[in-house]
Amino acid sequence: MPPMPPNPNNKQQGPGGRHAALVNAEKPRNAKETLGKLLSYIGRSRYIFFGLMAVMLIMTLLGLAAPYIQQIAIDCITLDKDKLSVNTDKLMKSLIALGGVYLLNSAFSYMQGIFSARLSQRTVSTMRRDLFGDLVRLPIKYFDTHKHGDIMSRMTNDVENISNTISQSIGSLISGVLTVIGSIVIMLIYSPLLTLISLSTVVLTIFVSGKMTKFMRKYFLEQQIILGRLNGHVEEMVTGCRTVASYSKEKAAAQQFNEMSDELRKTGIRAQICGGVMGPLMNCISNFGFVLIAAFGGWFSFKGWITVGTIQAFILYSKQFSRPINEIANQYANIQTAIAGAERIFEVMETKPEPDDGKSEMKAENVRGDIDFEDIRFGYDADKPVLKGFSLEIEQGRKIAIVGATGSGKTTIVNLLTRFYEPDGGRITVDGMDITDIPKDELRRSIGIVLQDTVLFRGTIEENIRYGREDAPEEDVIRAARHANADEFIRRLPDGYKTQLAEGGTNLSQGQRQLLTIARAVLADPKILILDEATSSVDTRTEMHIQSAMVALMKNRTSLIIAHRLSTIRDADTIVVIDGGRVAESGRHEELIAKKGCYYDLYQTQFAGNKT
Known part of the structure; x- marks a missing residue:
């Protein structure tokens, strides 16, 4: 099984091991x-x-x-x-x-x-x-x-x-x-x-x-x-x-x-x-x-x-x-x-900064949302490739679900699209332009990401939602919270939107923290939306609220949904199954079930196994 790619927001061990990095980096000068x-x-x-x-x-x-x-x-x-x-x-x-x-x-x-x-x-x-x-x-x-x-x-x-x-x-x-x-x-x-x-x-x-x-x-x-x-x-x-x-x-x-x-x-x-x-x-x-x-x-x-x-x-x-x-x-x-x-x-x-060679005049507000992965090859370690010729074309406004076994490269796709990492081979284009030619600030402003691990900062709830768009007026902040079904619980708090969050938002429940990160993405109003296990940390009722909000949020946006819960992606326009670092199969839910391939095996493992 391919190695699990690191989450860029994860504070745990990254590729290569912790102590190896210290031993190799800390040489006397x-x-x-x-x-x-x-x-x-x-x-x-x-x-x-x-x-x-x-x-x-x-x-x-x-x-x-x-x-x-x-x-x-x-x-x-x-x-x-x-x-x-x-x-x-x-x-x-x-x-x-x-x-x-x-x-x-x-x-x-x-x-x-x-x-x-x-x-x-x-x-x-x-x-x-x-x-x-x-x-x-x-x-x-x-x-x-x-x-x-x-x-x-x-x-x-x-x-x-x-x-x-x-x-x-x-x-x-x-x-x-x-x-x-x-x-x-x-x-x-x-x-x-x-x-x-x-x-x-x-x-x-x-x-x-x-x-x-x-x-x-x-x-x-x-x-x-x-x-x-x-x-x-x-x-x-x-x-x-x-x-x-x-x-x-x-x-x-x-x-x-x-x-x-x-x-x-x-x-x-x-x-x-x-x-x-x-x-x-x-x-x-x-x-x-x-x-x-x-x-x-x-x-x-x-x-x-x-x-x-x-x-x-x-x-x-x-x-x-x-x-x-x-x-x-x-x-x-x-x-x-x-x-x-x-x-x-x-x-x-003296460590080389993140490269940004984008010289084009493309602006985030002008991005349409057409994405094309062309023969992508990548590995966190040179001798352990994760993606081996991955290709996928996504049309503007489509809702694409990406599924696969742990370590198959789902999160790696997000890391490469946002240029957290650079591919070893192949290229990625947005609206037909290679993402290496797009200034990173503009590329990332056009992409909204909601991760499984919530990231909130010390400050008020309003400030955390506005992190997606700092100049947003108060009415837009409230509207975004309503879209994410967060407004109701926020207003029940003693200070409402002015409630001070502890470090990491630990004075809120996991589900409430996730709703705030979704509200942040709503306010940012990106042309491309990425949901990486966004609902895996909330209860079923909260998940239903989020799903209903997401239907409106993903309208006219290119959406990539990475999920382990196959029940959350049944209405996706296309479900893409990754296996062995490549696209194994793709199609709608009913089509893939009828094929009885990789998706069918995943579905049976998750649902049929629960019936026994």
Whole structure:
């Protein structure tokens, strides 16, 4: 039996399997390339960025001035012929200047926090907008082959990690570069020899950090991938909570969650340990450098080459030189998490969007409704074809029912007609024009679809019906609801058409939700109507109401009805039976029963079997 094609609105597994998509898609990228793309987003808020740089420059200059003032203050105290001498006036001026430096530094530190927060929020706001804009233009196949929870994790967790890193690390990076440059210049002025001794540890620092970077990066990317999987599992359990409870699978679901959580914990521990090691290692190397400076500085002072104040200032400048390296090392875990998240975000952004090569001037309101499937071949997997030379010609205004066994390709026909997927061979025409030449917006506006799985959004009932035509006046909304036999139950609700729906419309019954989706299709007034198991989720009485409404709705429209309940399609103009990816037979109900072919077998299975 051919595989069951995925429903584009189904939030469950798509073709190819869930975990296969994650394993194949989430490969590490070039960190430099990712960082370059991230910097381009930061650069879009250039005025805030330049303001932050100006603030950090002032803070750096104040930081560099402090050790110099301290040196002056210390050198105000001298020992002359075993007598302590203090230049009180100069000492007081130095202390006042030092207090002013620290006060100004605090004020500019507050300004740095403001600039950093604005830069991070504007950057991630732009990134989040671009990500969602690219997300809605992705082909349906992408959503069928990726966990929805993982996609949401990229939109939330990964973006938030980038925001935190920008607000915490950008200022440090700018300050670090300026401080390193300024410290080296001043240290060279004080003592070129001591400077060379101090820089002797830099080579060791670069070597150790480079080795640790390559080792740690894989753990941070793995951590983000597992987090996406965990979110996907939670999303599944929440949306499928009734199914989980009905099969008493709560313990199994909890166990699966715990296994993923443990895997995330272990990976997180490895990542955080590796990231946490960087800081102590850098501090150890820096402290070794301070020992060298103190030892050689004391010897130089004993020789009379430099003063004690100079040694103090030099040690402080040496600390300022090593501080940025240590800060970056301490924040390395956050930086790596942000880069890993950015890789996952850019992976979505760089996925090819849904192709739309339609260049014709055809408009939805001008579509008549003639449809022709010509030798269509298609498979969700290349080695598992679903349709194998499917051909069907549908005249304008005709009501066509498509039936067949599960997995025969009924829903696939809808996916191809709406261009959710592209055929591997053959072509589909509407009014004689290849649908690839029709702009997708116009093609889809000419088609109304009512699916078995109802899709309602948070908002009022009126807003959900108007989703089919947002500019529709209120009287048209009410008229559409009446056509769908939904007006009666809507008016019984406390707020009528202004009733707020919960997420997915869960505060309504399944039948009521289906009636609203039918009303939405009625309001859209499409030239082509597709009913994919539209009445399978309602009771018999509601089904009768819907059927009577559909008679009027389908008048003068090309209608495709996909149904398992053969009782709902007996009055169709033509019934098409699909078997083996092709049209096995077609005709009216009585004709097909008389042939005693595939349709007869289906009919006997559904009805004759019920009599035994």
